Structures are given as C-alpha cells and as structure tokens.
Amino acid sequence: MVYIASWDDFLEKSVQLFRSDPEKTRYSMKYRHCDGKLVLKVTDDKECIKFKTDQAQDAKKMEKFNNIFFTLMARGPEADISEVGGKEQAEAQPVKKGRGRKQ
Amino acid sequence: MEGFGNSALFFHKQSALLNSHTQYTEMVRLQPDPFLNELTNMFERTTEKGSVWVTLKHSSDKSKVKINKMKTAGEKIEYKCLVRATDGKKTISTMVGQKDHSRFQSSYATILKTRMTALKKRERKDRRKTADSDKKQEPKKPSSAAKPSN
Numbered sequence: 377m378v379y380i381a382s383w384d385d386f387l388e389k390s391v392q393l394f395r396s397d398p399e400k401t402r403y404s405m406k407y408r409h410c411d412g413k414l415v416l417k418v419t420d421d422k423e424c425i426k427f428k429t430d431q432a433q434d435a436k437k438m439e440k441f442n443n444i445f446f447t448l449m450a451r452g453p454e455a456d457i458s459e460v461g462g463k464e465q466a467e468a469q470p471v472k473k474g475r476g477r478k479q
Numbered sequence: 480m481e482g483f484g485n486s487a488l489f490f491h492k493q494s495a496l497l498n499s500h501t502q503y504t505e506m507v508r509l510q511p512d513p514f515l516n517e518l519t520n521m522f523e524r525t526t527e528k529g530s531v532w533v534t535l536k537h538s539s540d541k542s543k544v545k546i547n548k549m550k551t552a553g554e555k556i557e558y559k560c561l562v563r564a565t566d567g568k569k570t571i572s573t574m575v576g577q578k579d580h581s582r583f584q585s586s587y588a589t590i591l592k593t594r595m596t597a598l599k600k601r602e603r604k605d606r607r608k609t610a611d612s613d614k615k616q617e618p619k620k621p622s623s624a625a626k627p628s629n
Contacts, residue, residue: 394537398558404534409526412597432598439588442535446587449537449560450580 377424383437386427390418391444391457393425398453403445405438416441506563507571511583514562514573515590521566522594529566536561540574 380386394401401420407413416427416438443460509517521531538561539546549556560580563572575583 398537402534402536404532406530406532407522407595408530409522409594409597410528412599414595414598430599432595432600435591435595435598439591442588442591443584445535446560446575446580446584449535449558450575450577452558453537 377426379426379428383427383434386416386425387441387444389425390441391448393418393420393423394445394448395453396420398448403449414438505570507569509571509573511573511575511579514564514571515583515586517571518564518587519590519594521564521569521571522590525566532563532565532567534563536563538574 380389390403394403397420401418404417404419406415406417412430414429414435418425440460444457447455447457447460518531518533525531537558539556539558540561541549541556546556557576559577560575561572562575562583563570565571
C-alpha cells in the first residue's frame with residue numbers, strides 16, 4: 377500500500393493499473409465526515425495505490441477521476457477518456473474568456 | 480450426469496434460501512436511482528461518526544463458471560460498472576451500464592458535492608472551518624438539497 381502525494385501520478389497510475397487488469401481492478405473511495413478526510417484507493421489485489429486528502433479542492437479532482445472511472449468501467453478499458461478528462465477544462469476556459477472579451 | 484447436475488443446483492438454491500434468513504451483512508441490489516437515494520441516507524447517517532465507502536468495479540455480474548462457459552461458446556460478455564456502497568453496517572449495490580452511466584455519474588457527483596462539506600476549503604481559513612463544523616451539529620439542515628437532481 378502506497379500513498380501517492382502527487383495527484384497526477386495517482387491518476388496516471390490508477391488508469392494504468394485498471395487497463396492492465398480490468399477484471400480485477402477496483403476503485404474505492406472512503407469519506408469520513410467527522411474527520412473531514414477522503415481516501416481514494418485503486419487496487420488489483422497485487423498492487424494498491426492510495427491518495428489521501430482533507431482539501432475541498434481535491435474533491436473537484438475526484439469528480440473528474442470518477443468520470444474517468446465510470447467511463448472506463450461502464451464502457452470498457454478501451455474507452456476514450458481524453459474527452460472525459462479534458463471536458464472540465466474545456467468548459468472552464470470559455471467562462472474565463474467570456475468575461476474578458478465581453479464588450 | 481444430468482440428474483446429478485440438477486440436484487446440485489437444487490441444493491445451491493436451498494442454501495441460498497437459508498442464507499437469506501441470516502441477513503447480517505447482506506448485499507442489497509438496487510436500481511440506480513434507489514441506490515443514489517440510499518447512498519444519500521448513508522451520508523446523512525454518518526455525519527457524526529463513521530465512514531462511507533463507495534467502490535467501482537468493471538463487472539459482468541456473472542459467475543466465473545458462467546463466464547468460462549460463455550467464453551468457450553464464443554458469446555459476447557457484457558460488462559457494466561458495478562457500484563457498491565457501505566457504511567460498515569449495510570451494503571448496497573447497483574449495476575450501471577453504458578447507456579445510463581453519464582446520467583448516474585452526474586447525480587452521483589451532485590450527491591458528493593452536497594455531502595462532502597467537511598473538507599477544508601483552503602489551508603489558511605481555519606477559523607471558517609470551525610464555524611462550519613459548528614453548524615453541522617444541527618441535523619437535517621440540508622435535506623432538500625440532498626436529493627439527487629432526477
């Protein structure tokens with residue numbers, strides 16, 4: 377069991393782990409309200425990686441992570457996740473630009 | 480051979496029946512929407528103490544034997560996303576397929592957003608955080624916002 381400090385590493389390794397063994401890999405999240413803690417875990421029972429946080433901003437990252445894993449698991453390991461992962465950024469940018477360009 | 484196979488199946492059914500009486504940590508299979516409602520309840524029950532686990536798995540929801548049979552017969556096995564949730568006492572599960580996963584995941588995201596309010600906004604806003612957790616002592620406050628959007 378390894379806690380990974382970097383979010384991007386965790387995301388990359390999780391997807392890798394799932395794609396290498398889709399039938400055995402599971403993704404769990406544990407939320408403890410009274411302590412304000414959130415733990416994400418991905419394992420195939422051989423390797424186990426975890427990400428721990430108490431920050432609200434990481435919950436947003438988790439939302440993206442959930443989208444990726446719902447897509448992978450419901451559509452299959454070959455599913456294209458570039459759209460799911462990039463969707464949020466694509467949505468966020470026009471909002472920013474819209475403000476500046478409005479005339 | 481066939482007779483033997485049938486009796487084995489019958490025995491299996493019977494033991495399944497017996498097991499249902501001792502429903503200790505029984506897995507309850509629900510449709511996606513009731514699952515989300517029950518998940519919301521789980522989050523509400525665990526605000527004072529306890530945790531909620533949600534697990535996602537790529538699954539065909541079939542036994543290994545069945546999978547092997549289908550594989551040798553050359554049948555296509557349909558995989559879905561198995562979602563399980565537990566608070567340590569009760570376990571619920573649902574299957575989310577290709578067609579309904581985007582709807583499910585947006586409702587799920589809404590639930591998480593409204594329930595995961597104990598996380599820190601920013602490291603420096605410590606004072607605000609204590610004020611927030613005081614408010615949370617009163618139960619049933621955000622009950623209307625808690626329901627999924629569908």
